[in-house]
Amino acid sequence: xxxxxxxxxxxxxxxxxxxxxxxxxxxxxxxxxxxxxxxxxxxxxxxxxxxxxxxxxxxxxxxxxxxxxxxxxxxxxxxxxxxxxxxxxxxxxxxxxxxxxxxxxxxxxxxxxxxxxxxxxxxxxxxxxxxxxxxxxxxxxxxxxxxxxxxxxxxxxxxxxxxxxxxxxxxxxxxxxxxxxxxxxxxxxxxxxxxxxxxxxxxxxxxxxxxxxxxxxxxxxxxxxxxxxxxxxxxxxxxxxxxxxxxxxxxxxxxxxxxxxxxxxxxxxxxxxxxxxxxxxxxxxxxxxxxxxxxxxxxxxxx
Numbered sequence: 001x002x003x004x005x006x007x008x009x010x011x012x013x014x015x016x017x018x019x020x021x022x023x024x025x026x027x028x029x030x031x032x033x034x035x036x037x038x039x040x041x042x043x044x045x046x047x048x049x050x051x052x053x054x055x056x057x058x059x060x061x062x063x064x065x066x067x068x069x070x071x072x073x074x075x076x077x078x079x080x081x082x083x084x085x086x087x088x089x090x091x092x093x094x095x096x097x098x099x100x101x102x103x104x105x106x107x108x109x110x111x112x113x114x115x116x117x118x119x120x121x122x123x124x125x126x127x128x129x130x131x132x133x134x135x136x137x138x139x140x141x142x143x144x145x146x147x148x149x150x151x152x153x154x155x156x157x158x159x160x161x162x163x164x165x166x167x168x169x170x171x172x173x174x175x176x177x178x179x180x181x182x183x184x185x186x187x188x189x190x191x192x193x194x195x196x197x198x199x200x201x202x203x204x205x206x207x208x209x210x211x212x213x214x215x216x217x218x219x220x221x222x223x224x225x226x227x228x229x230x231x232x233x234x235x236x237x238x239x240x241x242x243x244x245x246x247x248x249x250x251x252x253x254x255x256x257x258x259x260x261x262x263x264x265x266x267x268x269x270x271x272x273x274x275x276x277x278x279x280x281x282x283x284x285x286x287x288x289x290x291x292x293x294x295x296x297x298x299x300x301x302x303x
Contacts, residue, residue: 006040007067008096015089025051043067056080071190071203078193088193095189099182099207102269105276106178166212170282174275177268179210180244183217185265192258198224213239230257243267 010031017027025048032044043064050060058077061068072092079088166176183204190200198221205217216239223233231249234240244264251260 003040004096004100008093008100010040010044011089011096012093015086015093018089019086024057040067057085069203069207071186071195071207074195074199074203075189075193078195082194091189091192095185098185098265098269102178102181102272105272106174166210170279174272174279175210176213177272177275179208179213180241181265181268181272183208183213184244184261184268188258188261188265190258191261197230197257216240 013031013034014027017031018024028044028048028051032041032048046064047057047060050063051057056077058073058080061076062073075088075092076085079085082088166172168175186207187200187204190203191197195203201217201221201224205214205221208214208217216237220230220233220237223236224230228236229249230252231245234245234248247260247264248257251257254260
């Protein structure tokens with residue numbers, strides 16, 4: 001799978017090239033040779049060959065599902081159909097960049113206490129009697145943390161779990177807000193691109209990264225298929241904050257669902273940023289207290 005940074009950069013560059021009037025084959029040929037990374041570069045070369053053979057861009061991208069998601073392909077198809085390919089590519093680039101920025105903020109909150117606990121545990125082990133016998137325990141802690149971080153990076157088409165329980169104070173709140181930002185931005189882009197709401201909900205559910213929110217979205221999707229409005233469907237899922245339900249309802253009534261969902265995403269992205277800064281500040285103060293307590297215990301233990 002292509003790196004998200006490389007894919008976002010490629011998408012933005014392609015949007016700029018298309019907007020400037022550069023023919024697609026020529027633009028892709030140039031981008032395939034420039035800093036896309038070897039894996040993405042190979043895919044772009046294959047897409048270019050398909051275009052030269054007469055395929056349209058969305059069909060060519062659809063041959064590489066490990067690199068270009070269903071949402072990506074369908075948004076490109078909408079851009080081709082409406083003559084707004086550069087606009088749609090720019091919207092995709094913005095979405096990819098926003099997703100990554102939000103994910104990095106959340107990861108900083110989730111990793112910080114892990115390193116703090118690891119530091120405390122390792123310090124206690126190393127300073128305790130019998131250091132040589134306990135090095136294996138210290139190594140096991142480091143390996144376990146590394147494994148946990150690797151698991152955090154792994155995503156499946158259908159989320160199998162929540163990285164953090166959504167009810168957890170501080171961490172669960174930040175995580176849920178980041179998931180809602182990802183879901184509403186994806187859903188807003190999909191609906192704005194003309195993708196039917198029930199299909200857009202399925203796409204948003206798969207990119208949520210949360211088993212709880214995935215199930216809630218799929219329940220909402222089922223209710224819409226039964227004839228319910230979006231407002232009633234979101235309420236029926238019992239997982240979405242009142243603001244999300246109210247703004248989605250307003251968008252549904254005014255015919256601007258995509259625009260309202262994007263506004264919700266922008267709100268949550270800003271909220272996540274503030275929540276992360278607040279959480280890190282609290283943890284920094286807590287780390288000082290914990291470190292001081294640990295030093296005091298070790299000093300008293302040697303008296």
